[in-house]
Amino acid sequence: xxxxxxxxxxxxxxxxxxxxxxxxxxxxxxxxxxxxxxxxxxxxxxxxxxxxxxxxxxxxxxxxxxxxxxxxxxxxxxxxxxxxxxxxxxxxxxxxxxx
Amino acid sequence: xxxxxxxxxxxxxxxxxxxxxxxxxxxxxxxxxxxxxxxxxxxxxxxxxxxxxxxxxxxxxxxxxxxxxxxxxxxxxxxxxxxxxxxxxxxxxxxxxxxxxxxxxxxxxxxxxxxxxxxxxxxxxxxxxxxxxxxxxxxxxxxxxxxxxxxxxxxxxxxxxxxxxxxxxxxxxxxxxxxxxxxxxxxxxxxxxxxxxxxxxxxxxxxxxxxxxxxxxxxxxxxxxxxxxxxxxxxxxxxxxxxxxxxxxxxxxxxxxxxxxxxxxxxxxxxxxxxxxxxxxxxxxxxxxxxxxxxxxxxxxxxxxxxxxxxxxxxxxxxxxxxxxxxxxxxxxxxxxxxxxxxxxxxxxxxxxxxxxxxxxxxxxxxxxxxxxxxxxxxxxxxxxxxxxxxxxxxxxxxxxxxxxxxxxxxxxxxxxxxxxxxxxxxxxxxxxxxxxxxxxxxxxxxxxxxxxxxxxxxxxxxxxxxx
Numbered sequence: 001x002x003x004x005x006x007x008x009x010x011x012x013x014x015x016x017x018x019x020x021x022x023x024x025x026x027x028x029x030x031x032x033x034x035x036x037x038x039x040x041x042x043x044x045x046x047x048x049x050x051x052x053x054x055x056x057x058x059x060x061x062x063x064x065x066x067x068x069x070x071x072x073x074x075x076x077x078x079x080x081x082x083x084x085x086x087x088x089x090x091x092x093x094x095x096x097x098x099x
Numbered sequence: 100x101x102x103x104x105x106x107x108x109x110x111x112x113x114x115x116x117x118x119x120x121x122x123x124x125x126x127x128x129x130x131x132x133x134x135x136x137x138x139x140x141x142x143x144x145x146x147x148x149x150x151x152x153x154x155x156x157x158x159x160x161x162x163x164x165x166x167x168x169x170x171x172x173x174x175x176x177x178x179x180x181x182x183x184x185x186x187x188x189x190x191x192x193x194x195x196x197x198x199x200x201x202x203x204x205x206x207x208x209x210x211x212x213x214x215x216x217x218x219x220x221x222x223x224x225x226x227x228x229x230x231x232x233x234x235x236x237x238x239x240x241x242x243x244x245x246x247x248x249x250x251x252x253x254x255x256x257x258x259x260x261x262x263x264x265x266x267x268x269x270x271x272x273x274x275x276x277x278x279x280x281x282x283x284x285x286x287x288x289x290x291x292x293x294x295x296x297x298x299x300x301x302x303x304x305x306x307x308x309x310x311x312x313x314x315x316x317x318x319x320x321x322x323x324x325x326x327x328x329x330x331x332x333x334x335x336x337x338x339x340x341x342x343x344x345x346x347x348x349x350x351x352x353x354x355x356x357x358x359x360x361x362x363x364x365x366x367x368x369x370x371x372x373x374x375x376x377x378x379x380x381x382x383x384x385x386x387x388x389x390x391x392x393x394x395x396x397x398x399x400x401x402x403x404x405x406x407x408x409x410x411x412x413x414x415x416x417x418x419x420x421x422x423x424x425x426x427x428x429x430x431x432x433x434x435x436x437x438x439x440x441x442x443x444x445x446x447x448x449x450x451x452x453x454x455x456x457x458x459x460x461x462x463x464x465x466x467x468x469x470x471x472x473x474x475x476x477x478x479x480x481x482x483x484x485x486x487x488x489x490x491x492x493x494x495x496x497x498x499x500x501x502x503x504x505x506x507x508x509x510x511x512x513x514x515x516x517x518x519x520x521x522x523x524x525x526x527x528x529x530x531x532x533x534x535x536x537x538x539x540x541x542x543x544x545x546x547x548x549x550x551x552x553x554x555x556x557x558x559x560x561x562x563x564x565x566x567x
Contacts, residue, residue: 004453012452016408017415017429018445019437032450034508035400042397042466052468053475055299055329056285056524056549062328076192082422089417091428 004033102164102258102312109152109163116152116163120145120207123165127209127256134232136241136250138170139178140210148207160319162205167251167260170211171218172303173292174198181294182226183216185439186420195292196327197261197303197320204319209257212247216441217411218268218296220244221513224504225443232500233276235539239497242272242513245306249276252306259316260306265296266399267492267517269304270529274492274542277531279313279559280306282517284549285524286331288317289324297406298329300399300521310530310559314338317552331550341553342560346380349558352387352485354546357516363495365535370491373532373543376565377489377558387481387488391473395519398474400511401454401467402522408451414439446507471522478523482548487558490516492529492542516544525549530562 009029013020020028074087083090100108100119108114124142131137145165151157168174171181173191180186194202202208215225223231223246231246233239234254241250245262249272252260262269264282273280281304288303295301305316321335353374358367378384416422416435423434440448454463481488493513503510520527526549529542543562547555 008453009449012449012456013445015456016412016448016452017433017436018440018448019433020445024442028446028449031446031507032453034506035450035511036453036463038508038511039397039401039463039467042394042401042470043462045394045466045470047466047469047473050469050472052465053471054468056475056522057329057331059329062325064325072192077418080190080192080419082416082420091417092425092431094428 004029004036100258101309102161102307102315105164105258106160106162116149116207117146119163120149120165120209123209123255123257126254130254131256133237134234134250134254135229136212136231136247136254136256137167137210138180138182138213138228138247141177141208145207145209152205152207157205159203159205160315161201164206164259165209165257166201166206167209167212167248167257168198169214169245169248169260169262171214171263171294172198172261173294174208174211177211179211179294181217182214182228183439183441183444184227184421185414185435189420193292196289196324198292200320212245212251212260214247215244216444217294218244218263218265219407219443219447221267221271221510222503223247224500225441227441230500233497235277236497239499239539240275242275242493242497244268246272248306249273249278249280252276252278252308258308259312261303262306263293263301263303264521265300265403266521267514269306270517270527270542270544271493271513273306273529275497275540277540278306278308279310279528279530280304281313281317281528282520282526283317283321283552284331284526286329287321287335287526287550287552289327289330291324291326295410297403298410299406300403310556310563311339311342313528314342314556336550336553338552338556341557344557346377346382346558346561349377349382349487350485351377351382351384351558352481352488353384354392354488354490355386355388356390356392357490361494361512361515362491363535366491366493366495366541369532369535369541370489370543373562374489377561380561380565387485389474389477389481389488389519391470391477392519394470395474395522396511396515398467398470399514399518399522400450401463402471404447404451405454405464406451408448408455411444411448443507474519475523478519478525478548486554488546490544490546492516492544496535496537496539496541520546526552526555528555528559530559532562532566
């Protein structure tokens with residue numbers, strides 16, 4: 001596997017919606033490369049057809065009885081939101097258009 | 100006083116919950132300016148809760164016991180920051196299940212403790228609100244990520260604290276601060292209301308001064324919770340009874356792979372002393388092998404960031420926490436996350452995003468998941484021969500502040516002995532076992548198979564007795 005590049009880091013930062021400065025790009029690229037270099041022992045391991053484990057427990061779907069019960073209080077939830085309008089979460093324009 | 104002593108003294112009328120609380124608040128006032136174990140001390144609410152215990156309105160197995168909570172456990176109406184700017188000032192509209200259970204048992208919550216931002220770190224230096232210092236030597240770190248909780252118990256600010264452990268975040272700071280720290284079996288304690296870091300690894304557990312106090316607290320917080328779909332649906336085991344049982348004939352394996360390169364000589368000697376003590380108490384002690392454990396660190400630092408990159412996508416400035424405005428929603432989200440997250444959180448999000456991205460998924464995340472299977476198989480094989488496994492908790496004693504902040508990989512190495520049990524989902528705990536050459540605490544780790552808390556506590560209690 002090729003070493004992680006400055007462009008790779010800029011790309012994943014964009015995907016993760018993080019804005020990184022040129023200086024941070026240099027720093028993060030070096031640091032992430034060191035971690036991935038250490039991970040080469042895993043990358044190089046011949047694991048054959050060992051099945052992957054995503055979770056320590058055998059996950060099964062858990063259902064609750066289909067009964068009406070109290071949920072979080074709307075006013076209490078909206079009270080800690082950054083911006084609210086008409087009992088809803090408010091955000092700036094999604095596509096950049098004027099509201 | 101230990102939690103059990105407080106419960107007995109309050110119940111007998113020898114003291115009051117208010118007097119106990121006052122003693123602890125006085126110690127916090129005296130020394131927390133220097134140590135910074137707490138992000139927030141909830142003095143007024145604690146006084147009301149203690150008064151209710153004294154009035155007979157609040158009873159239970161923890162009646163009157165002051166408890167500190169890691170600040171990634173949701174507390175209704177009380178700020179829960181995860182030591183991150185992005186959640187500064189946020190007040191959750193609900194309590195974590197562990198918080199409800201502690202309160203129902205009569206505990207008195209004294210405050211929220213400092214942590215590495217979103218529990219990502221091994222020294223508590225990644226907190227947005229400044230580091231916590233080790234009560235044994237304030238020039239040193241308390242470990243992390245639950246460093247505030249470990250320091251709070253070590254400094255006598257509270258006899259009990261809760262933390263969370265994703266790769267060692269309870270056990271490693273417990274070792275560095277000289278207290279008991281337990282990571283229960285995955286699914287034994289509800290994660291409802293624990294702010295998620297890596298959901299397949301996170302578990303909540305206690306910090307205490309004694310093994311018996313840890314058993315007492317775990318009995319209260321463990322057990323099925325319908326609010327967590329990964330909660331194991333069976334009754335919580337009785338642990339206090341296990342403490343008195345002899346370890347005569349117990350099969351103890353000392354894990355060869357976790358005593359090798361990178362483990363400081365003084366830490367290795369204390370681990371061997373612990374093995375000798377168990378043998379002297381009648382246990383059958385032999386060398387054990389968990390070969391894939393050496394790949395644990397690499398697998399963990401692909402799996403945990405991958406899960407974190409997904410879990411932390413929710414901090415986008417829309418529903419809670421801090422918002423930094425921008426002309427569009429996309430701009431707002433990017434500005435919020437850029438300003439709100441610290442460097443280590445950004446590193447892990449980017450690492451996880453990379454490990455999950457097209458072209459790299461199979462080589463990194465997929466491979467790491469296969470290694471996770473190998474580790475589970477190796478542990479299972481070891482537990483056919485042994486009842487419990489023994490290793491150091493942390494490769495070294497507490498290191499100076501700033502020693503590893505510029506080198507993330509060196510910091511990650513702190514978790515080499517604790518990570519395997521998170522990947523396997525098995526329980527593990529750290530017991531203080533004397534001091535290293537520098538006079539600072541050394542912790543020894545006892546590991547057990549899934550749901551093997553009883554035998555783990557039995558071995559831990561024997562180790563504790565061997566020191567007294």
